[in-house]
Amino acid sequence: MNTVITASGLNKRYKNTHALDQVSFQIESGRIVGLIGPNGAGKTTALKAILGLTDFDGQLNVLGLDPRTQRNQLMEQVCFIADVAVLPRWIRVREAVDFVANVHPRFDRVKCETFLARTKLQPEQRVKQMSKGMIVQLHLALVMAIDARLLVLDEPTLGLDILYRKQFYQSLLEDYFDENKTIIITTHQVEEIEHILTDLMFIRDGKIVLDADMDAIGERFAEVMVSADKAASARQMNPLDERQVFGKSIFLFDGADRAVLEGMGEVRRPSISDLFVATMKGTYA
Amino acid sequence: MKTFYWLVKREYWEHRGGFLWAPIVTGGIFVLLNIMGIITAEVFGARHGLMIGGNNELTQLVAKANAGDLAQVGNALDLAFISSMAIISVVLGFVVLFYCLGSLYDDRRDHSVLFWKSLPISDTTTVLSKVVSATVLAPIIAVVVSIALGMLLIMIFALVLSFHGVSAWQLLSQAHPLRATISLLCAIPLYALWALPAVGWLMLCSVWARTKPFLWAVLIPALTGLMISWFGIMNLLNLSSSWFWTHIFQRILISVFPVSSLQSYNIDVESFSHVHQDGPLALIDPIRIYSLLASPGLWIGVIAGAVLIIAAIRLRRARDDS
CATH class of the missing domain: 3.30.70 (Alpha-Beta Plaits)
Incomplete structure (x- = not known):
């Protein structure tokens, strides 16, 4: 098994809070890791560090790359869904698929269209005409069609009803996840991901307070x-x-x-x- | 290259309203106003028995007119062509101004920046695609629309005149739509260079402001200018405070308006006499427009614009809003 993420001594301070305080961890390939913590504990900062969206001190290696300096190469291998509202409101389903298909080297258009065919989304529909659940369906269809090695989900099901939430995790498990892929999830709806996680990390005040696999x-x-x-x-x-x-x-x-x-x-x-x-x-x- | 093409296409999708429909709607309104004007004139003429076409007076007028008079008719038609361009160029200025201000701000406000950043596209490519959309794509669309509009207007005028028995083709042959079209197309690269400092400044404000980029973009130079005028700081450098307004304020805000470059030519008595001799198209003659390439002001602006754009790319990478 190869290591997907190695972090050691990550530090990040905002004005008067320690968002990351000497955080070290390792994530292996083929795992589904739940990163759980109270509001403001540093979950999102940790994810942003992994995605190269924020600056920090310490050593971080994601898929052999440094997210601070090699973001563009990294993003070919990494996908993320931040929360439900991030697709631009003006874009149409057709445009979103066209765009990602043409800028992402690892995107499989046929796969994406298969996923979309299972939903009620219409090619000419704009994001602003969709419900939150439909936006997530579109985003998930785009992301699952990308053959990435790491998928980062930050509160992916926030504000969705239970039907959409169940369907979201079910699609992930049935149609996406395999031993070559790794998923990191943060969410407050812990009960819903409990049965799909292989590893669990608790973060509190910028520190990892628990890091173990589910058997342990x-x-x-x-x-x-x-x-x-x-x-x-x-x-x-x-x-x-x-x-x-x-x-x-x-x-x-x-x-x-x-x-x-x-x-x-x-x-x-x-x-x-x-x-x-x-x-x-x-x-x- | 493919990525860049799709990024520009994305900008077009998002801003179709400004890039395409704003000039078309403006043109449509302009045509409508002209038609209303023509109808009013016709009705007025008919009521007061001024039907010049009825007894072929105008035809005789044209027949009797010498070459110089005909050239004047041609100039009038060229002027119709140019006025449609002028109106659309003002619209283009506003479109580019607000496009640049929103270009690196709107996606941060609605958080869709996280979606764009989840794709393997560098910030440099993203920002440059927006610069190209503002300085090349938007002007090309505006030029194509104004050419179509100019042609339409000339057709309408020719049609109206032909109702009065004047040979439309004879009049049209006096206009220079082809020359106007070529001049206009030639002006696009110069516009891109001329607008660069403004585009750079507006995009820098767009990426930097947490809220209300428009206010920052205008307030910073305006307040600086007021301070300078008030305290006479420029006098220390042996420059008048109007130097600031013309060389800084105008170049980083007003330069998005294509006509703003005209004022930097010396429109003295001599050049006006040119217009008189060569017709209104002399105003946008490529040779005349490209004489601006010889002015250091243009190139200093281009360098300043490039520096501002590089700063915008840096900030785009570093901006962390949560």
């Missing part, structure tokens, strides 16, 4: 539902988080002994959103 997370973190009489002993084991449901306590543990936990109650793999809430406790306080 299942082994490392555990959630136990404990009845009231055993709650005190569970509390002694230093849980990350505790919450009450129907008179029982649910504890979230990081690296606790499985056997002990199973003695206390039903052990489950925690959902990413519960893990996220526990990890980010006190962020806005």
Whole structure:
């Protein structure tokens, strides 16, 4: 497996916030990485650094290129969807396809038209006449027809209804993703991407606070539902988080002994959103 | 090269309204006004019994006219041709002005810049495609439209005169539509050079301003000019403050208007007598227009424009708006 992104010691300061604070990570080919963090944690800055859209200090290598100086070559291999409103409002479906087909060396027009045929989009339709969901369908059709090695999605489904959101991720998985491609996603709708991620990164105040693949997370973190009489002993084991449901306590543990936990109650793999809430406790306080 | 062609095409798609329809609509209105004028004149003439064509007086007039008089008729038709160009050139000036101001600002405002930047196109190519759209594409369309408009106007006048029994072809042969067309086409490259400092300045404001690029583009030079006039700073350099207005203010804002280059020729008594002798087309004669190439002012402007455009490319790369 080859490495798609290597970052070490990334730093980026805005006036009085540290958007990136000594960030280091590696992303391998064929992974779907969720980059999750609260508002203002530095997610978008990290993505912008990868895409060469912002300046920063530190070492960053994307597909063997430096995004600061080799952006144009990099963009042949990298695609991104920033959020729903980025297609120009005046452009027509036909024009968008024509344009990308003629400026992008790795664009497959037939593929794009196949994707578009599955939607209600008409060639003469302008972006300003489309709903948000349709704009994303167009953008996704354009991007999926590009044979890129890295796809960056920054809040791609923001403001879409659940039908469009499901369809979006389903198309990505069925028609796009393979072992030669890598996808990085940031989103606040964590539950929806939980089952498609292979890797998870939590970012908080410009620092990576968790970076693991999903199997490792299942082994490392555990959630136990404990009845009231055993709650005190569970509390002694230093849980990350505790919450009450129907008179029982649910504890979230990081690296606790499985056997002990199973003695206390039903052990489950925690959902990413519960893990996220526990990890980010006190962020806005 | 293919990418560049498609980038210019994209600009055309986005700005079809300004590049194509603005000159066409203006031309249409101009034709309409002329037709209304002709109808008014005809009605007025008929009411007051001034039907000169009816008893073939005009025909006789033309028959009796000597060569000089006929040349005057030709000049009048050329003037009709030139006036249509003048009107469209003013429209072109406004179109280019606002196009440049929006060129690197609009896509940042609606965030579509992120889409354009997700494609493998360098900022240099993008900015240059916009410069070419402003200085070559827009003027070519305007020139083609004004040629069509000029021809249409001459046809209309000839048609009206032929109703009065005057041989239209005899009159038309006195006009010089071909010469006017060639002069106009020749003027495009010079316009591109002349407009470059203004295009550069406007695009720099467009890429730099966070909001209201128009205000910045106008306010900065206008306030600077006022300060200079007020405090007489230019006197320190042995220049009058009007030097600033003509050599800086006009060149970075007004130069997008094609006619603005005319004022830098010495329109003295001598050149007016030229116009008198050679007809109105002497105003846009290529030899006369290209005499501007000998003036250092043009070339200093071109260099300044290039520097401003390079600065715009740099800023386009560095701009980070979130």
